[in-house]
Amino acid sequence: MSVVQDRIRAGELSPHEATAAVLADLPASATSMQRVLNATGALLHTNLGRAQLSAAAVDALRVAAGATDVELDLTANQRARRGRGALDALAQAVPNAQAVHVVNNGAGAIFLAAVALAAGREIVISRGELVEIGDGFRIPELLESSGATLREVGTTNRTTLRDYENAINDRTAFVLKVHPSNFTLAGFTSTVSVRDLSALGVPLIVDIGSGLLAPEPLLPDEPDAITALNAGADLVTASGDKLLGGPQCGLLLGSSSVVEKLRRHPVTRALRVDKLTLAALEATLRGPHTPTWLALHAGPDVLRTRCEELSGRLRTAGVPASVVEAVGVVGGGGAPGVELAGSAVALPEEFARPLRTGRPAVLGRIEKGQLLLDLRCIDAGADDELYNAVTRVHLAGSGA
Numbered sequence: 001m002s003v004v005q006d007r008i009r010a011g012e013l014s015p016h017e018a019t020a021a022v023l024a025d026l027p028a029s030a031t032s033m034q035r036v037l038n039a040t041g042a043l044l045h046t047n048l049g050r051a052q053l054s055a056a057a058v059d060a061l062r063v064a065a066g067a068t069d070v071e072l073d074l075t076a077n078q079r080a081r082r083g084r085g086a087l088d089a090l091a092q093a094v095p096n097a098q099a100v101h102v103v104n105n106g107a108g109a110i111f112l113a114a115v116a117l118a119a120g121r122e123i124v125i126s127r128g129e130l131v132e133i134g135d136g137f138r139i140p141e142l143l144e145s146s147g148a149t150l151r152e153v154g155t156t157n158r159t160t161l162r163d164y165e166n167a168i169n170d171r172t173a174f175v176l177k178v179h180p181s182n183f184t185l186a187g188f189t190s191t192v193s194v195r196d197l198s199a200l201g202v203p204l205i206v207d208i209g210s211g212l213l214a215p216e217p218l219l220p221d222e223p224d225a226i227t228a229l230n231a232g233a234d235l236v237t238a239s240g241d242k243l244l245g246g247p248q249c250g251l252l253l254g255s256s257s258v259v260e261k262l263r264r265h266p267v268t269r270a271l272r273v274d275k276l277t278l279a280a281l282e283a284t285l286r287g288p289h290t291p292t293w294l295a296l297h298a299g300p301d302v303l304r305t306r307c308e309e310l311s312g313r314l315r316t317a318g319v320p321a322s323v324v325e326a327v328g329v330v331g332g333g334g335a336p337g338v339e340l341a342g343s344a345v346a347l348p349e350e351f352a353r354p355l356r357t358g359r360p361a362v363l364g365r366i367e368k369g370q371l372l373l374d375l376r377c378i379d380a381g382a383d384d385e386l387y388n389a390v391t392r393v394h395l396a397g398s399g400a
């Protein structure tokens with residue numbers, strides 16, 4: 001029982017006081033999750049839930065939260081293909097995919113392909129692509145949990161077409177090419193292109209990871225779905241909440257025969273996405289640019305101007321703020337090594353903890369004994385909120 005309840009029972013509070021105390025005791029929201037202003041400069045911060053949804057996607061979530069026609073044709077009053085709006089939007093966004101399917105996440109997409117196509121058979125994969133995704137989860141172990149056997153080829157740094165050719169036999173289910181999305185391998189290296197792998201005469205699955213559907217000039221080393229399919233991949237798998245900027249989900253794009261086989265497998269039901277995901281995915285695909293896209297494309301000049309304005313206002317309020325150059329990253333295990341030129345507002349490090357534990361929480365990053373607030377991943381409309389958060393900490397004297 002709460003302190004407030006105790007005091008009411010003890011008759012210590014007047015009815016008016018009791019009402020006020022009960023209201024003050026209520027949590028501001030029924031979820032314990034806190035809103036966080038991501039001032040880290042990392043577009044896809046794994047611990048902050050990866051991609052931030054667009055306003056269009058948030059609106060779609062609200063519509064879908066109640067009863068919705070996710071699986072009903074309201075005109076004909078009969079059952080309809082579940083999530084057809086999202087699936088149609090995905091098919092339109094990747095016109096060279098004959099068929100598309102959506103599951104719970106990227107790992108689910110890979111697992112479904114393995115269990116439906118390779119259980120009891122072999123998956124051929126390069127030793128340079130046996131990737132640990134994060135939190136101790138490893139793609140090779142995920143694949144083996146499907147009942148498939150891995151046929152590892154090549155070495156950590158070099159794998160050739162000949163290595164693949166020598167490994168293929170009548171037990172081969174498919175060749176899998178995994179994008180090493182969270183590390184870079186430099187020096188004496190070689191890998192085999194999707195086009196060359198597609199000529200091996202066995203199905204080719206390409207896990208691109210990031211969910212770029214088309215090439216992104218700012219990220220020239222990130223693979224995309226359209227290019228991989230054009231180069232001959234039979235199936236492409238990807239995450240929905242990385243560079244695509246949508247809700248957590250796994251995309252499967254490819255030939256009709258392969259996608260249909262996956263869709264009919266019993267495990268498909270266990271990987272089914274909910275109506276909220278389908279709604280947010282469709283809005284992400286059809287709607288305006290996502291927050292992730294905007295953060296990636298934020299111009300250094302615009303970021304500098306915003307930082308100078310915020311920093312100027314903070315100095316006027318007595319906060320020792322300055323503007324420094326800062327490098328943004330894709331983060332979330334994507335596009336390692338890519339540095340996005342930008343700026344940040346620098347504050348004394350002592351501001352970090354009170355900002356992080358405030359409402360809304362503000363998460364920056366510490367660099368050289370300073371707290372940097374990078375505005376790249378924060379909507380310009382929230383700069384005032386950031387100003388308020390910093391000045392509150394300053395006035396409370398918990399910062400410098």
Ligand SMILES: *Cc1c(COP(=O)(O)O)cnc(C)c1O
Pocket residue numbers: 105106107108133178179180181182207208209210238239240249250333
């Ligand atoms: C992120 C990633 C995955 C895992 O996707 P989740 O959506 O996190 O399950 C798999 N493969 C690659 C290459 C990735 O980058």
